[in-house]
Amino acid sequence: MTARRRGTQVEALPRRLSYRRPKGEQLQEILEGVIAALQPGALLPSERLLAERYGVARATVTQAVEGLASRGLVYRVHGSGTFVAEPKFRQPLTLTSFTEDMRARGMTPGSVVRSQAVLPASEVVARHLALVPGSPVVHLERVRTADGEPMALERTHLPAQRLPGLETADLSDASLYELLERDWGVRVAEADQWASVVRLTADEAALLQVDPDQPALLFQRLTRDPGGAPIEYVRSLYRGDRYEVHTRLERLGG
Amino acid sequence: MTARRRGTQVEALPRRLSYRRPKGEQLQEILEGVIAALQPGALLPSERLLAERYGVARATVTQAVEGLASRGLVYRVHGSGTFVAEPKFRQPLTLTSFTEDMRARGMTPGSVVRSQAVLPASEVVARHLALVPGSPVVHLERVRTADGEPMALERTHLPAQRLPGLETADLSDASLYELLERDWGVRVAEADQWASVVRLTADEAALLQVDPDQPALLFQRLTRDPGGAPIEYVRSLYRGDRYEVHTRLERLGG
DNA sequence: CTTGACAACTGGACTAGGCCACTTTACCGT
């Protein structure tokens, strides 16, 4: 059993499997640990070896590895082996939510709510939310943090009539999308999003704790429910120096 | 063989499997056809029945159904059966294509192909495309224009072995995605995308005809086929002063 | 009429093999 080509070979594989929990699931967790200790590009033990080592059938190993591959932790090369993938982006989500995105990166998401109130809709906001200007809109301004560090400034606008009580909900560490679904039964289904580069104003730079005049990513997003009705219009400013915004796209049907 | 509970029972299952193509894949296609003809909530034949009907092992059926489930076409209920899912997604055009995007804005899209060649894969490219470093990769560098004006610089990497002849195809005014589907039968299904802000190098600025050191939008995208195999790794640099990148997002499952 | 037990059926998980296509490496002949 000699190491082949590039990549670190794993010498000592950890623990054994316990009873009464799916073996594939346990195996997947073990492998996650192994992967975490390796460099990207490192070669994992072969499926046959893992099967022998843990006393399971190869199909079980294959399924576990398949799970890791679909989550982007490893990639498989036919005839060659299974390798540790680039770490950045685990658990890709479909519609980017800051909370989900951060959790997926192993960071702790947080929010500092700077304002949360019902205000009359401006022209621009009304147009996006398909409302009459002046209609009540929940305005939400949050500084989003990752491990306590400011990452983005989010200004969210939602139709107040459809979401009564949202202006008093606790949003400090909740995912807005989870909240909407749980407490109002509103499900986020699709969105249009525009990305552009802007320079930060002095105020914005101060909130994000970066130098003024720095470039930032501006995302504008209009989110809709399954029926196509607008739910949320957000303008998110992400600091350009530290953050990459991840989005998962899917094309379906023919 | 009586229908149970809710849901339509499928009476006549279509055709047989042909040789020399993965049975699971064929089965998946057949089931897609069956699903298309049914109402949401309809009950599919059981895995055991399908296995018998098509003369394959149940594990093969399971894998095919699993593929459909992960794509959101069906959902499985333990102990009860597999059902046709709600058709969640109307406008399946989700993936941003420069060509489509520009046409939607009423501008005329164009491309200046600066290089188009097969080169060995670098470490980074190989990892994204699930290849071994050094494998042949079609490199494509295009300046994308709108009404003749440079808008973006796109560097695309595709696995050469899967797309023979691509290095000589005419890409000056074709959509790459349309071409891949028409000439190689390769369908783009999903993608992960990362957006970030970068400063342009002098070379890049010259190509985009903007001042050097300007901020730009960098999009990195990894596109996959329905089976999850990487098709395309693109790095797109959009000039930050004139362009907004539009993306349509959809959320599945839930 | 209601209830509870149960049989029949579903997907979930797994085993112990098999063959194939592909990649890498080591060796052998030039």
Added chain:
DNA sequence: ACGGTAAAGTGGCCTAGTCCAGTTGTCAAG
């Protein structure tokens, strides 16, 4: 020193089962 080739190793795909856990319709007892 080089090039070709064969062997060994890898994941891809498949078979023919087994046992388990969850769901539901049936049917008999209360």
